[in-house]
Amino acid sequence: MSRWILLLPLMIVVSCQGRASSNEENVEGPTLQQGQFVATASDSLFYDEVMKEVLTPMDTAVALNERIIATAKAFVGTPYVAATLEREGAEELVVNLRNVDCTTFVEYVLAMVQVSLDGGTDFGRMAYELQRLRYRDGVVKGYPSRLHYFTDWLKNNERRGFLTLISDSIGNASMDMGLDFMSAHPGFYPQLEKNPALVEKIRLHEEDLANTEMAYITKDSIQDREHLIVDGDIIAFVTTIEGLDVSHTGFACFQGERLYLLHASTRTNLVEISPVPLSQYLQNMATVSGILVARPHF
Secondary structure (H helix, E strand, O other): OOEEEEEEOOEEEEOOOOOOOOOOOOOOOOEOOOOEEEEEHHHHHHHHHHHHHHHOOOOOOOOHHHHHHHHHHOOOOOEEOOOOOOOOOOOOOEOOOOOEOHHHHHHHHHHHHHHHHOOOOOHHHHHHHHHHHHEHHHOOEOHHHEOOOHHHHHHHHHHOOOEEEOHHHHOOEEOOOOOOHHHHOHHHOHHHHHOHHHHHHHHHHHHHHOOOOOEEEEHHHHHHHHHHOOOOOEEEEEEOOOOOOEEEEEEEEEEOOEEEEEEEEOOOOEEEEOOOOHHHHOOOOOOEEEEEEEEEOO
């Protein structure tokens, strides 16, 4: 039996196996075990609908990237809501399919597709796949174990065989990996503001990332390299904001011959397909210098 917490309007129902309790003396919180997560009945209903209407009917021969795009399109119109993972107390694996930000949108789509590839439909299995994507080496062990920086997310998941950073081979510029935004601005993150000891752990992860080499495609070169990208590739915006690596992410989605972005947008606060091709969409974004591209291959 999956071990998960079902949040209803007036009550909390916990499975008979229970959940880890908070440990106030441990600022990282307890280590969560497989199958332990927080969700609502609405999340489960949405998941079941996408599985039933989109993924389960697909022939086994349908390519991975086509599954990704079909699943991502099922989220179109879903509200963009920031900070849905930020909860008081110990770190918990949160499943919120009703409100997504750019990163959680990508994670939910990939986790759902992974379950479908194995012929399954279990909601708890999706949460397990989500945990493997969202946390360092798939282990939930406090706030610092979450892959907060998207380059960290990409490299950790590449190392474990879930994707390939194709921008490393088709990119035309090197990333500046001088990351310190989180440790330099702990007030932006409630968990860091309340627990200074966590800031040092985040800083150590930032130092590790400083030695990472990554290439990206400059935004003036995107159109020339569109033919090297396919539907369902993960697109991440490289930012010039000091101390930060990536400011946004979504999926490559071709309309005719041109590359668009399927993403949880702050432009409309909804999941949508960009109104213009990606190269044009980025044209007036002064703090975006280009894109990273990763290809999932579970």
